[in-house]
Amino acid sequence: MKINKLSIIIPAYNEAKTIFMILNKIKAVELLDNIKKEIIIVDDCSTDDTQLTIAAYHSEHADLDIRYFKHEVNKGKGAALHTGIQQATGEYLIIQDADLEYDPAEYNDMLKPVCNGFADVVYGSRFMGSNPHRILFFWHTIGNRWLTFACNMVSNLNLTDMETCYKLFDTKVIQAVSLQEQRFGFEPEVTIKISRIPKIRIYEVGISYYGRTYDEGKKIGWRDGVRALYCILKYGIFSK
Template sequence: MMKISKLSIIIPAYNEGGTIHLILNKIKAVELIDNIQKEIIIVDDCSKDNTEQAVAGYKAENTELDIRYFKHQYNKGKGAALHTGIAQATGEYTIIQDADLEYDPAEYNDLLKPVCNGFADVVYGSRFMGSNPHRILFFWHTIGNRWLTFLSNMVSNLNLTDMETCYKLFNTKLLQNIKLEEQRFGFEPEVTIKMSRTPRIRIYEVGISYYGRTYEDGKKIGWKDGVRAIYCILKYGLFK
């Protein structure tokens, strides 16, 4: 059995002032298995709205929560925000949580179980397996995600079903020892391929829910990010 005292939760945020309190409420409500404590690391990627004020207000009203806030002086991208958060993480394990409401923190324990039971170093939450609820949205996004996962699996020799998922749980020291370069959405294939090459790594996957957003709701990823992901798969999978 693996004893974990603290989980670091990294939240990259960009213009999420109107909803970030909702995701923080969900994180607050979660009781982690084995009395694991939560460290919440919010990295504001130079938001143009009231994200900073919203976080400050929430932190002042919820002093019992361990919330740490960092802000980039200019917009760098999601990957860069994650780099900042990873460097600051002090928990034995780290999970990535988007600031929107597409993923449910109530499922943290599902990702933690393979680790706590002594089986895993890394756990991915898959939107394409299991019986949990999934919002029906974009056909071509689904095809694109599956295709990118297929390409990533080819070069990493993994059999993941959802490489592009937000929910990735890592052993923090392993993650901090990887040199990450991608500043934007290329983070997903880069970290997957580089983690797969870590000696004796144990990677697991569990099914999760997905409450997807439309572009009207604020979804930010687009086709250019898919092209970049292909480039990153080739770059880190074949040439590095």
């Protein structure tokens, strides 16, 4: 399949320390088949210098197609993704966190199943493949695996990492999905709703993971895990 442009959706909240580094990594990536990059940054009402950092970066790199949107009220990662998804103009889009946990150099690994005509949706799994993975939190890993297992039960998928940030979608397909979750409940909601689209082709590829600690800015916590389980029940069982 021929893709002319990939939209890269970046939700950002107080990421002034790392946003320019992730933009440098995105800039350095040469996509398959000369695919163009559209970078959509959604600032979820940051209270640090995120906006100024992005503006300064864009002024120095005018060749990059960067579109910036800001929420006037902090709504959550899911809400930022809703905004970015609806603004995307590429044939496909990928979700990229503003921190440095995921490596844009692996975009092409995600794109291959699409460009080769096999996939409509591609998830990047932190739990498969031989790429580097930082060793961090035992209970986070267990929680991720159990949430993925529960999500697979209601969606009839066999994913290894439902909670991954790296998700690549056919833009028209994901824009037609009605999404409600404002925070990290986005992950199970979108997975379950995508799985119910007739003839949708979902693939998974192994990716690396350079996780960060809470001192380094990690934001997800146990309450988000509880919400994710609630969303699996809500959208997987009670919304059939």
